[in-house]
Amino acid sequence: MRKFTSFIGLIITISVAAQNTNYWQQHVDYSMNIDMNVENYQYDGTQKLVYTNNSPDTLDEVFYHLQFNAFQPGSDMDIRLQNIADPDGRMVNNLGTRKAPIYESRIAKLKPNEIGFIKVNALQQDGVDVKHEVIGTILKVTLNTPIIPGGKTVLDMNFKGQVPLQIRRSGRNSDEGIALSMTQWYPKLAEYDFEGWQTNQYIAREFHGVWGDFDVKITIDKEYTIGGTGYLQNPNEIGHGYSDMPIKHKKKVKKLTWHFKAPNVHDFTWAADSEYIHDKIKGENDVTLHFFYKNDKEIIENWKKLQPKTAELLSYYNTHIGQYPYKQYSVIQGGDGGMEYAMCTLITGGRNFGSLVGVTAHEFAHTWFQFLLATNETKHEWMDEGFTSYISSQAMNDILNQEKENPNAGSYRGYLRLAKSGVEEPLTTLADHYTYNYSYSNSAYSKGAVFLAQLGYIIGKENLEKTLKKYFEDFKFKHPTPNDIKRTAEKVSGIQLDWYLIYFTKTTATIDYAVDNVDTNQITLKRIGKMPMPLDLKVTYTDGTDENFYIPLKMMLGSKPTAATPLNSWSWTAPTYSFSAQKAVKSVEIDPSHLMADIDDTNNNFGL
Ligand SMILES: [Zn+2]
Numbered sequence: 081m082r083k084f085t086s087f088i089g090l091i092i093t094i095s096v097a098a099q100n101t102n103y104w105q106q107h108v109d110y111s112m113n114i115d116m117n118v119e120n121y122q123y124d125g126t127q128k129l130v131y132t133n134n135s136p137d138t139l140d141e142v143f144y145h146l147q148f149n150a151f152q153p154g155s156d157m158d159i160r161l162q163n164i165a166d167p168d169g170r171m172v173n174n175l176g177t178r179k180a181p182i183y184e185s186r187i188a189k190l191k192p193n194e195i196g197f198i199k200v201n202a203l204q205q206d207g208v209d210v211k212h213e214v215i216g217t218i219l220k221v222t223l224n225t226p227i228i229p230g231g232k233t234v235l236d237m238n239f240k241g242q243v244p245l246q247i248r249r250s251g252r253n254s255d256e257g258i259a260l261s262m263t264q265w266y267p268k269l270a271e272y273d274f275e276g277w278q279t280n281q282y283i284a285r286e287f288h289g290v291w292g293d294f295d296v297k298i299t300i301d302k303e304y305t306i307g308g309t310g311y312l313q314n315p316n317e318i319g320h321g322y323s324d325m326p327i328k329h330k331k332k333v334k335k336l337t338w339h340f341k342a343p344n345v346h347d348f349t350w351a352a353d354s355e356y357i358h359d360k361i362k363g364e365n366d367v368t369l370h371f372f373y374k375n376d377k378e379i380i381e382n383w384k385k386l387q388p389k390t391a392e393l394l395s396y397y398n399t400h401i402g403q404y405p406y407k408q409y410s411v412i413q414g415g416d417g418g419m420e421y422a423m424c425t426l427i428t429g430g431r432n433f434g435s436l437v438g439v440t441a442h443e444f445a446h447t448w449f450q451f452l453l454a455t456n457e458t459k460h461e462w463m464d465e466g467f468t469s470y471i472s473s474q475a476m477n478d479i480l481n482q483e484k485e486n487p488n489a490g491s492y493r494g495y496l497r498l499a500k501s502g503v504e505e506p507l508t509t510l511a512d513h514y515t516y517n518y519s520y521s522n523s524a525y526s527k528g529a530v531f532l533a534q535l536g537y538i539i540g541k542e543n544l545e546k547t548l549k550k551y552f553e554d555f556k557f558k559h560p561t562p563n564d565i566k567r568t569a570e571k572v573s574g575i576q577l578d579w580y581l582i583y584f585t586k587t588t589a590t591i592d593y594a595v596d597n598v599d600t601n602q603i604t605l606k607r608i609g610k611m612p613m614p615l616d617l618k619v620t621y622t623d624g625t626d627e628n629f630y631i632p633l634k635m636m637l638g639s640k641p642t643a644a645t646p647l648n649s650w651s652w653t654a655p656t657y658s659f660s661a662q663k664a665v666k667s668v669e670i671d672p673s674h675l676m677a678d679i680d681d682t683n684n685n686f687g688l
Contacts, residue, residue: 263419
């Protein structure tokens, strides 16, 4: 353990040195006591927050998220469901046919004892009652005493919650029969950063939080096994697969109090069921991998086979991004698909083996891209879903020996379809505000993955690998922004990349290059799409030999490492580019790697 600790210490020193000196980050420590009633799905809670204002501003108000309030008729989430053309199928009933659907919001149908809520019974700042107001899923608190820069305050809350029927991510009694999927379930302090308070209403997705330590006690019926964020402090009182010895609870004991601690996280999630099997294995660096799944003979074999694959995934991400810093990670059957949380994921469990490994690969990768590199997902959804999709496809290719030439080919197909669909919006669109869920998904997941894969085309594969590692070292446990990945790639490669970030994330400009003309040894190329790119070319001569060429963009002011013959750079102001090869040309191919997301590859070849 000592060796591991000193490794972390070293990293912190390096990352502080690499950090922009203007950067600051708020801090909050949570202590919560929760008493869960598994009969009526209500819970009573007390919460103490110690909030440190590291910003240069004096704060006279603070905001919390009360996300369970979204699961009520008339909420913004409900109204959005009633108006979006392609609602999430899990959140609606289809009263029509598949071809002519008539959607009904499931939230609109919830009865009072089925809705979700968090009701604030009392709130005090430093022991004195404080004014507060609930606005949808946001709680606005007007402080009695402003928090000065560098100051601290203590906020004590007494609240009551009700777990909604499972509609999306959270809830009770999922389709697979998981009793409690407790995500976005507690009063969560909103983040305050260089862009101000991050107070999005909970509509569908994407979370952002304040880094800090959690100390959580959950009291629940003794039959239930809990998996989630945090290290269990009292395994020998609890048992349930956490202690080395089986523990028999006295008959008169009805409930157990589980005590969890989670250091340096920005969320806390748990799930509970009375039928969980709980397995543990060791992964790299003595990390304990926990698995919680239903005692259902249909799924047990897959969940056993998943365990060594999860250990391989841990090693893959440790090697290709950076060391997992916690001592525990849990894969938990729960929720309604797959969603990433602190030190754990909730996934549905009744899947074929490939899908089970795939969803685990994706959600586990989010520990790096979104959890540790905690980008604001409400604004930069492509950095979270896209980077995760990129690395998890690479990992799957490796651990399942898929031997795909381009593991991200599916993301390219998704993006190219979107680019030609007529409904593409720029990646700077707020995650919840895309006109269609279709365009959100293909933007965030597919175009976001292509952003990285294509960055590898621009700066070279090895520079991309170095970029990911440096980005992790410099920005883990922080809130990096799009500029941070761009600057990291610039520092690693020596290539100017402003143009790439802006064209690909702030516009819907597309890439289309063509071979315009070939005359003996004269080759003319043409840029048809608005977005400029450097070009890799493969030229075959009439004598049967071939030669690779590389044309950087002039505004890159640099080149990627390549064995190809370098040519003069191409300015974005020039629509065409000509050069002479040494010998008579038989055929020309633009970007044989297909890593450049050219929307029309029918004009990329001559003579093939
Ligand atoms: Zn994801």
